[in-house]
Amino acid sequence: MPAYEFQTAEGQIIECVFAMNEAPTIGAVYEHPMFGPVTRIASATQVSPNFTTSTYPYVSHALPKNLPGVTCDAAGNPIISSRREERNVAARHGYIRAED
Numbered sequence: 001m002p003a004y005e006f007q008t009a010e011g012q013i014i015e016c017v018f019a020m021n022e023a024p025t026i027g028a029v030y031e032h033p034m035f036g037p038v039t040r041i042a043s044a045t046q047v048s049p050n051f052t053t054s055t056y057p058y059v060s061h062a063l064p065k066n067l068p069g070v071t072c073d074a075a076g077n078p079i080i081s082s083r084r085e086e087r088n089v090a091a092r093h094g095y096i097r098a099e100d
Contacts, residue, residue: 001019002020003016063093069092
């Protein structure tokens with residue numbers, strides 16, 4: 001399960017683990033058992049769940065549609081053709097592989 005960042009009333013950043021379908025939305029307040037009310041904040045690092053394949057090419061349904069500088073299918077989904085292209089796209093747009 002992924003960890004999500006929250007901010008306490010004092011400004012401390014903490015991480016809480018939730019199932020993806022149970023995570024509070026950004027800006028929502030969650031009652032933490034130790035810290036009291038904490039606010040979900042956007043994480044500094046974005047992790048794409050689709051940067052975990054080793055079979056190329058693949059169509060990414062996790063990346064934004066019509067991503068600049070990337071070949072896209074008819075629906076606008078980016079087509080990643082190699083590990084090198086995957087690294088370049090990740091670097092240009094602030095993503096990392098889940099296992100990196």
